[in-house]
Amino acid sequence: MIKTESNLEEKYQIHPIGKVHSPHTSLAGMPIQPKGCPDVFGEIIIYDEYVDGLQDLGGFSHIYLLYFFHQAKRTQLRVVPFMDTQERGVFATRSPLRPNHIGLSVVRLHEIDGNRLTVSGLDILDGTPLLDIKPYIDKFDFVSQSSSGWMQADEEEIRQKRSDSRFL
Amino acid sequence: MIKTESNLEEKYQIHPIGKVHSPHTSLAGMPIQPKGCPDVFGEIIIYDEYVDGLQDLGGFSHIYLLYFFHQAKRTQLRVVPFMDTQERGVFATRSPLRPNHIGLSVVRLHEIDGNRLTVSGLDILDGTPLLDIKPYIDKFDFVSQSSSGWMQADEEEIRQKRSDSRFL
Numbered sequence: 001m002i003k004t005e006s007n008l009e010e011k012y013q014i015h016p017i018g019k020v021h022s023p024h025t026s027l028a029g030m031p032i033q034p035k036g037c038p039d040v041f042g043e044i045i046i047y048d049e050y051v052d053g054l055q056d057l058g059g060f061s062h063i064y065l066l067y068f069f070h071q072a073k074r075t076q077l078r079v080v081p082f083m084d085t086q087e088r089g090v091f092a093t094r095s096p097l098r099p100n101h102i103g104l105s106v107v108r109l110h111e112i113d114g115n116r117l118t119v120s121g122l123d124i125l126d127g128t129p130l131l132d133i134k135p136y137i138d139k140f141d142f143v144s145q146s147s148s149g150w151m152q153a154d155e156e157e158i159r160q161k162r163s164d165s166r167f168l
Numbered sequence: 169m170i171k172t173e174s175n176l177e178e179k180y181q182i183h184p185i186g187k188v189h190s191p192h193t194s195l196a197g198m199p200i201q202p203k204g205c206p207d208v209f210g211e212i213i214i215y216d217e218y219v220d221g222l223q224d225l226g227g228f229s230h231i232y233l234l235y236f237f238h239q240a241k242r243t244q245l246r247v248v249p250f251m252d253t254q255e256r257g258v259f260a261t262r263s264p265l266r267p268n269h270i271g272l273s274v275v276r277l278h279e280i281d282g283n284r285l286t287v288s289g290l291d292i293l294d295g296t297p298l299l300d301i302k303p304y305i306d307k308f309d310f311v312s313q314s315s316s317g318w319m320q321a322d323e324e325e326i327r328q329k330r331s332d333s334r335f336l
Contacts, residue, residue, distance in 0.1 A: 004283065006184060010297065012236055014268045015179045018172075034306045047174035050267055053245040055257030059317020066234075066270060068180055077221040088332035089223030091301040092329065094308070099218055100182045100299045102234060103272070106311060108333045114174065131268045133259040139326055140201045140262070143274060148305045149227020158307060 016129035018046035018115075020067060025126045026049055027071055030163040032082045033094070034105050034121035035155065042122040044130060046115045054133075059110045062136035063119070067103045068129045072167065083153045092149060096167050103128075106136055113154035184297035186214040186283075188235060190290045195239055198331040200250045200261070202273050202289035203323065210290040212298060214283045221303075226280045230304035231287070235271045236297045237264035240335065250329055253319045260317060262333050271296075275302055 022042035031037035036105045044065070046054060057063070072126075076097040085121045090098050107119040153161075190210035192198045199205035212233070214222060225231065244265040246255045258266050275287040285301075321329075 002310065004186075004213055004215050005219060009181075010179050011183045012269075012297075013179050014182055014270070015176075016174060017267050035308055036198050044173055047172055049174060050245065050259075053258040053266070054260070055246065055255075056260035056318055057257055059315065060260065061313075061315040062311050064272065066268075066272070068213075077218065078223065087223075089225055090221040091218075092224035092228065092303050094174055094223070094302060094305075096222070097184050098300055100234075101180075102182070104232065104234070104272070104302060106309060122312040126315065129180075129298055132266055134262060134272060135260050135317065135319070136311060136314055137319050138311070138314050139316065139319070139323060140203055141274060141311075141322065143230050143304060143306070143310075145229075146304055148307065151303070151305050151307070152225055153307065155307060 002143055014131055015133065017050045018044055018129060018130040020044055020124045020128040020130055022124055022126045027125060028163060028165045031123045032161050032163055033158060034123050036158050036161060037123055038121050039117065040122045044117040044119060046134055048115065051115045053165045054112055057135065060109060060135040062106055063109050064134040064136055065105050065107060065130060066132040067124060068131055069103050070102040070129055071125065072096035072101040076101050084150055088150055095165045104132065171269040182299055184299065185218045186212055186298040188212055188292045188296040188298055190292055190294045193294045195293060195336060196331060196333045198319050199291045200329050200331055201326060202275055202291050203326050204329060205291055206289050208290045209286065209288045212285040212287060216283065219283045222280060227304065228277060228303040230274055231277050232302040232304055233273050233275060235324060236299055237271050238268040238297055239293065240264035240269040250331055252318055254318060256318055270299065
C-alpha cells in the first residue's frame with residue numbers, strides 16, 4: 001500500500017448553475033433514488049448566464065444532474081445506507097456524507113422552456129443547488145452486465161423505501 | 169421564462185480524495201469515453217485519510233468516478249463535441265469546458281489493494297484529481313430506453329475517435 005497524504009492546499013471552487021424545485025421539502029420521507037419516484041415531477045431553473053449552454057439538450061430523454069448536497073454538513077466514512085442494515089464504506093454507497101458533498105441522479109427530461117427544465121424521477125430536495133447537467137448517452141453510459149455488491153434489494157423495495165434523518 | 173441571476177457569493181469548496189494514474193499523459197489523442205478504451209487499465213490512488221470509505225466497494229463491478237478537469241481553464245457555453253461537427257450547448261455534451269469543471273466516467277473495477285484501485289475503461293488524463301467514487305448500481309442506474317439527440321455515432325466511431333486540443 002503506497003502511503004499518500006492529501007495536499008490540504010489543493011482545493012477547487014464550484015458554484016451553482018441553477019436550482020432544483022421539487023415536491024420534497026424535507027430530507028426525511030424522501031424517495032432514496034429516481035427509481036423510487038418515477039412519477040415525481042419537478043423543475044430545474046437555470047441561471048440566466050448559463051441558459052445558452054442548454055441548446056440541443058432537448059433531444060435527450062435522460063440527463064445526469066450533479067448537485068450539491070447542501071444540507072450535508074459533515075463527512076462520515078462508514079454509513080448504514082437506507083437500503084441496508086450494516087455499516088458500509090461511504091464510497092460503496094450513495095450517502096450524502098461523502099468527503100465532497102456532490103450528488104448524482106439520472107432523471108427523465110420532458111421539456112425545456114427557456115431557463116426552465118421539466119423533469120421526472122426527481123429524488124432531490126427542493127432548493128438544492130445544481131452544479132451540472134450532462135446528457136445521458138446510451139452508447140457511452142450503458143452498462144450491460146454488472147454486479148452490485150451489498151446492494152441486493154429488489155425494485156419493489158427501492159420503490160417503497162423512504163429516507164429518514166440519519167444523514168443530517 | 170423566469171428571469172433569475174446567480175448569486176455570485178454562493179460558492180462551495182471541493183478537494184481531491186485521490187489521484188488518477190493512467191497511460192493518457194496528454195489531452196490530445198485520448199479516447200473520448202470509457203467505451204472508446206475498454207482495454208485501457210489504470211490505477212486510482214486514494215489519500216490515506218479516505219481509505220476507510222472504500223470498505224465494501226470491492227463487491228461492485230462498475231463505479232462512477234467524479235473528477236476535476238484540472239486542465240480546463242475556461243468555460244464555453246457552445247462547443248463542437250468530438251463526435252460532431254456542429255456547435256452544441258455545453259450541457260448537451262461531455263466537454264470539459266462547462267461552468268463547473270467536473271467530469272464523470274463509469275469504469276470497471278478489478279481490484280482494491282489498500283489505497284489502490286485497479287480499473288479499466290479509463291478515459292481520464294494521468295494526474296487528474298479524483299473527487300468522488302460512487303457505486304454503479306444496476307437497479308438504481310439502468311436506463312432501459314433513451315434517446316440521445318444529436319449523438320448518433322455508432323460504437324465503432326466511438327472506439328476510433330481520439331481527442332484533439334480543442335478543449336484546452
